[in-house]
Amino acid sequence: MISEKVEEYVFGGLVAALGVFTLVDATTIVVRGSANTVGPRAFPYAVGALLVVTGIAAIAATARGKLGEAEEAEDIDTHVRTDWLTVAKLVAVLVAHLVLIDAVGWPVAAAVLFAGAAWTLGATWWRALVVAVVLALVVQVVFASGLGLSLPAGIFEGVPLLDG
Numbered sequence: 001m002i003s004e005k006v007e008e009y010v011f012g013g014l015v016a017a018l019g020v021f022t023l024v025d026a027t028t029i030v031v032r033g034s035a036n037t038v039g040p041r042a043f044p045y046a047v048g049a050l051l052v053v054t055g056i057a058a059i060a061a062t063a064r065g066k067l068g069e070a071e072e073a074e075d076i077d078t079h080v081r082t083d084w085l086t087v088a089k090l091v092a093v094l095v096a097h098l099v100l101i102d103a104v105g106w107p108v109a110a111a112v113l114f115a116g117a118a119w120t121l122g123a124t125w126w127r128a129l130v131v132a133v134v135l136a137l138v139v140q141v142v143f144a145s146g147l148g149l150s151l152p153a154g155i156f157e158g159v160p161l162l163d164g
Helices: 002-026 042-063 084-104 106-120 125-146
Strands: none
Touching: 002 042, 084 106, 106 125
């Protein structure tokens, strides 16, 4: 029972801390133009404030003895250990994505991320690669051409539809 309370307090504290971080970080957003309009800080301020309020409410509820109820899991085997090799592969794929974005651009980095994650989680490698390449290119086209937002094109710089 004590460990459940500690977990609830930690959860509430982490949510409130995330809210404080969001509020502080929102102050670093550069605002150009008139001060009379809703700017880019409004949403982060709202989210940060809601996170702080939610975290404090969770801590207060825990102090009053209102603990969250454990959910009954249907498909969970509590005796199975964490597959750290799979976790390590997913972390490696994510790090590769972060390194590759600047080097070769979004489409290639995203294809590596999508294919690597799918393969790590059990997909056939060649199917995962085909779907990943198509998905990465679709996202690039939607962002670059459809929304007018720029994702790094990398090796596709200058290619119509892919270079925002």
